[in-house]
Amino acid sequence: MAFYVAQFLSGLSQAASLFLVAAGLSIIFGVTRIVNFAHGSFYMLGAYLAYMMADMWSGAVGFWGAILLSALTVGLLGVAMEVLLLRRLYRSPELFQLLATFGVVLVVQDVALAIWGPEDLLGPRAPGLDGVVRIFGLPFPQYELFLIVLGPAVLGLLWLTFHRTRWGTLVRAATQDREMTAALGVNQTWLFTSVLFLGSALAGLGGALQIPREAVNLQMDINIVVEAFVVVVVGGMGSVTGAFLAALLIGQLQAFGILIFPGITLVLVFLVMAVVLVVRPYGLLGRAPATARGESHALEPPLYPAGRGLQFAGLALIVALIALPAVLGDYALVVLTEVLILALFAASLHFIMGPGGMISFGHAAYFGLGAYGAALLVEHFDAGMVTGLVVAPLAAGVGALLFGWFCVRLSGVYLAMLTLAFAQIVWSVAFQWYSVTGGDNGILGVWPAAWASPKWVFYYLTLVLCTGGVLLLRRIIFAPFGYALRAGRDSPLRSDAIGLDVTRYQWLAFTLAGTFAGLAGGLYAYAKGSVFPTLLDIPISVDGLVMVLLGGVQTLSGPIVGAAVFHGLETEMVRYTDYWRLLLGLTIILLVLVFPQGIVGALQSRLGARFSPRLREQVAR
Amino acid sequence: MTGQMLTIEKLNSFYGRAHILFDVALEAARGEVVALLGRNGAGKSTTFRSIMGLVESRRGHIAFAGQDISRRPPHEIARLGLGYVPEDRRIFTDLTVMENLEVGRQPPRREGASWTPERLFALFPNLAEMRDRPGGRMSGGEQQMLTIARTLMGNPAMILLDEPSEGLAPRIIEMMAHAILELKKEGVTVILSEQNLHFASVVSDRAYVIEKGRIRYQGTMKELAADEDVRRAYLTL
Ligand SMILES: Nc1ncnc2c1ncn2[C@@H]1O[C@H](COP(=O)(O)OP(=O)(O)OP(=O)(O)O)[C@@H](O)[C@H]1O
Numbered sequence: 001m002a003f004y005v006a007q008f009l010s011g012l013s014q015a016a017s018l019f020l021v022a023a024g025l026s027i028i029f030g031v032t033r034i035v036n037f038a039h040g041s042f043y044m045l046g047a048y049l050a051y052m053m054a055d056m057w058s059g060a061v062g063f064w065g066a067i068l069l070s071a072l073t074v075g076l077l078g079v080a081m082e083v084l085l086l087r088r089l090y091r092s093p094e095l096f097q098l099l100a101t102f103g104v105v106l107v108v109q110d111v112a113l114a115i116w117g118p119e120d121l122l123g124p125r126a127p128g129l130d131g132v133v134r135i136f137g138l139p140f141p142q143y144e145l146f147l148i149v150l151g152p153a154v155l156g157l158l159w160l161t162f163h164r165t166r167w168g169t170l171v172r173a174a175t176q177d178r179e180m181t182a183a184l185g186v187n188q189t190w191l192f193t194s195v196l197f198l199g200s201a202l203a204g205l206g207g208a209l210q211i212p213r214e215a216v217n218l219q220m221d222i223n224i225v226v227e228a229f230v231v232v233v234v235g236g237m238g239s240v241t242g243a244f245l246a247a248l249l250i251g252q253l254q255a256f257g258i259l260i261f262p263g264i265t266l267v268l269v270f271l272v273m274a275v276v277l278v279v280r281p282y283g284l285l286g287r288a289p290a291t292a293r294g295e296s297h298a299l300e301p302p303l304y305p306a307g308r309g310l311q312f313a314g315l316a317l318i319v320a321l322i323a324l325p326a327v328l329g330d331y332a333l334v335v336l337t338e339v340l341i342l343a344l345f346a347a348s349l350h351f352i353m354g355p356g357g358m359i360s361f362g363h364a365a366y367f368g369l370g371a372y373g374a375a376l377l378v379e380h381f382d383a384g385m386v387t388g389l390v391v392a393p394l395a396a397g398v399g400a401l402l403f404g405w406f407c408v409r410l411s412g413v414y415l416a417m418l419t420l421a422f423a424q425i426v427w428s429v430a431f432q433w434y435s436v437t438g439g440d441n442g443i444l445g446v447w448p449a450a451w452a453s454p455k456w457v458f459y460y461l462t463l464v465l466c467t468g469g470v471l472l473l474r475r476i477i478f479a480p481f482g483y484a485l486r487a488g489r490d491s492p493l494r495s496d497a498i499g500l501d502v503t504r505y506q507w508l509a510f511t512l513a514g515t516f517a518g519l520a521g522g523l524y525a526y527a528k529g530s531v532f533p534t535l536l537d538i539p540i541s542v543d544g545l546v547m548v549l550l551g552g553v554q555t556l557s558g559p560i561v562g563a564a565v566f567h568g569l570e571t572e573m574v575r576y577t578d579y580w581r582l583l584l585g586l587t588i589i590l591l592v593l594v595f596p597q598g599i600v601g602a603l604q605s606r607l608g609a610r611f612s613p614r615l616r617e618q619v620a621r
Numbered sequence: 622m623t624g625q626m627l628t629i630e631k632l633n634s635f636y637g638r639a640h641i642l643f644d645v646a647l648e649a650a651r652g653e654v655v656a657l658l659g660r661n662g663a664g665k666s667t668t669f670r671s672i673m674g675l676v677e678s679r680r681g682h683i684a685f686a687g688q689d690i691s692r693r694p695p696h697e698i699a700r701l702g703l704g705y706v707p708e709d710r711r712i713f714t715d716l717t718v719m720e721n722l723e724v725g726r727q728p729p730r731r732e733g734a735s736w737t738p739e740r741l742f743a744l745f746p747n748l749a750e751m752r753d754r755p756g757g758r759m760s761g762g763e764q765q766m767l768t769i770a771r772t773l774m775g776n777p778a779m780i781l782l783d784e785p786s787e788g789l790a791p792r793i794i795e796m797m798a799h800a801i802l803e804l805k806k807e808g809v810t811v812i813l814s815e816q817n818l819h820f821a822s823v824v825s826d827r828a829y830v831i832e833k834g835r836i837r838y839q840g841t842m843k844e845l846a847a848d849e850d851v852r853r854a855y856l857t858l
């Protein structure tokens with residue numbers, strides 16, 4: 001009994017920290033409509049800053065002063081991000097905003113690494129709260145009790161702020177209808193900046209309060225931001241009270257999940273999120289977003305089949321790719337093989353994001369399912385490479401068929417979060433089902449068949465499969481299926497009215513995309529000779545997003561260019577500097593600011609669509 | 622100070638590549654009630670949205686109370702004393718009546734009316750009984766009153782009313798007409814867009830007729846009422 005009470009209480013204190021961070025994320029999203037990936041980084045910075053300050057000053061004043069001051073400092077950093085970056089992106093597509101904040105994540109990672117180093121840092125105990133209280137005879141830290149009280153207290157303060165101050169009223173009004181709020185004389189610039197201050201300060205406070213509880217390290221950011229996303233999505237985007245309820249729920253799930261299913265609490269959390277989203281698509285207390293008032297409705301530009309120019313360029317590229325092994329060394333061939341694989345991966349992600357209009361944060365799931373599909377066959381059934389490469393897309397396709405059924409029922413950020421949830425579930429299975437997948441150690445010895453083992457042979461094999469895959473995806477986009485898919489994206493209601501079953505088309509598209517990602521994953525497994533759970537993890541999904549976005553979502557050749565640029569940049573940066581994240585992050589931020597339509601998108605509008613005769617005619621008219 | 626409150630010359634507006642308004646010219650004198658008449662899709666709302674700076678791409682000259690506002694952002698235009706009541710009302714549904722009014726509140730101006738919630742409740746008695754009701758749980762007529770009251774909280778010298786009578790019951794339309802005449806008494810300049818000619822003729826002094834983004838006619842309300850041809854050409858269905 002006492003044990004369960006203690007477990008319950010630790011769930012509550014976990015919930016309190018989670019709530020602080022999630023509330024900030026939710027508030028920022030509510031007003032700016034930006035999903036701020038960097039929120040976790042602010043949490044991490046809050047922890048590092050508090051550690052540093054508490055280390056410099058001592059005593060109760062020093063400790064609590066450090067906590068408060070680091071929260072304020074992080075709030076100011078949020079202001080800086082808003083003024084320097086977000087402000088220029090409020091009218092960009094939400095994916096660009098996401099990409100930009102992800103750039104900030106990378107930058108903060110390396111800045112923190114440079115300042116505080118890679119080691120875990122242990123903060124001091126909280127003066128005055130460093131003892132324990134006995135609850136049913138079991139010791140329970142006072143500090144945890146303090147957090148339990150703090151959660152509802154912050155909720156109350158936030159509620160008062162939003163309901164009893166003019167600022168709060170304006171924020172709620174702007175959350176619903178920015179344009180109308182502006183037309184009533186409210187200066188939104190200032191409002192957004194102040195919201196970023198409050199939201200980021202909450203993240204900073206959440207992080208700072210962790211220093212007596214856990215070691216400060218460089219992994220804090222992604223972990224917390226994923227958890228906070230889950231909380232916000234379960235609670236309902238923009239609803240602070242919803243975030244509180246969801247934090248309680250997730251906190252308890254984690255506390256008791258550990259007892260019932262040790263090791264798979266993560267799966268449990270994501271399963272609960274999936275169930276909540278299927279039952280209540282906008283979260284516990286969320287509401288369907290009002291039809292995006294006051295946001296720019298950038299119409300998706302139409303896509304055109306390759307004009308003669310582009311066909312020629314494509315052909316030239318393929319000829320060059322065929323000729324390259326003659327001049328390239330093995331190392332360059334290996335990099336090029338990877339670029340080809342990533343191009344197929346990016347093209348498959350682009351397929352659901354561009355024409356399908358569905359954002360996926362979890363495309364790694366299908367890449368990884370493909371890779372594991374092949375590797376598990378090798379490991380347990382001694383299968384050959386050809387079998388592996390056949391099974392890889394099938395395994396991923398089946399996964400996508402299953403997960404897609406749930407995902408296509410949602411849209412926007414909620415869809416994105418659900419894809420992430422499924423990816424994380426697959427990841428935890430691979431990570432924790434030790435006896436089958438080898439867990440963290442991965443599966444080694446996934447080598448190509450003897451005939452394909454020379455680097456150039458495998459390169460040609462990859463070239464054939466990936467080019468084929470990319471061309472097939474293009475072909476589908478211009479088939480009736482592709483037109484129906486885009487019709488569904490641009491006007492779901494009207495498509496329904498003319499008898500298109502949009503959900504079914506999207507489901508099929510999701511499955512197709514998963515299948516091709518699986519093929520890429522299978523190839524990748526043989527190219528590397530091994531698979532690890534990291535192939536299923538968030539960074540791979542994000543890499544895919546970055547590649548697609550770098551290239552431009554609404555262009556067909558975009559993903560390929562994006563993959564080449566991204567992988568090229570990454571490979572080069574890793575070779576020449578330890579701070580490749582910093583460089584990559586800054587590059588991403590710069591690219592987003594300079595090319596809000598992606599590289600190929602920018603080229604297209606610059607060149608007046610030279611590659612596409614039909615578009616040129618249209619412009620001329 | 623007398624003279625023109627609003628002067629628009631050669632206003633051209635675009636939605637993306639679509640050219641919607643063509644050389645629109647419009648004037649309103651201080652204290653005047655002016656009607657902008659036209660069929661569905663004629664460009665009435667676009668004219669208002671262009672004045673408020675809510676249309677991304679507009680060209681032309683717009684002067685309000687002697688100041689050029691053609692390049693100002695919406696919140697600055699509103700703060701200069703130009704109120705806007707959109708056609709679809711756009712009440713903040715999560716906010717109560719009082720909170721909706723609070724969003725519209727701006728400090729009083731040196732000249733002109735200064736509104737308080739109490740004064741507005743006198744103008745729209747229905748609202749007085751639902752101060753704490755969320756905007757989402759009000760009838761269409763109540764929302765229409767609230768959206769006007771909300772804009773008046775900014776103490777505007779002039780307001781743009783986009784189809785104030787649209788979709789309302791006759792009794793509520795009467796109240797609207799009464800309210801507009803009250804505003805006129807307070808010295809507020811009003812431009813209202815309408816398809817309901819009768820309503821417009823009860824409250825307005827002058828009228829413009831817009832069709833396909835071009836001003837086709839202007840004159841006093843009396844002249845328009847007498848001009849059967851213009852009415853048939855641009856107004857009746
Ligand atoms: N957001 C938009 N994008 C593209 N075209 C638009 C947009 N809004 C309006 N239009 C077009 O601009 C023209 C003028 O529309 P507007 O809303 O100004 O007309 P209106 O006179 O207010 O009509 P109503 O009486 O129906 O309110 C119409 O042809 C309409 O189709």
Ligand SMILES: [Mg+2]
Pocket residue numbers: 665666667708783784
């Ligand atoms: Mg209109």
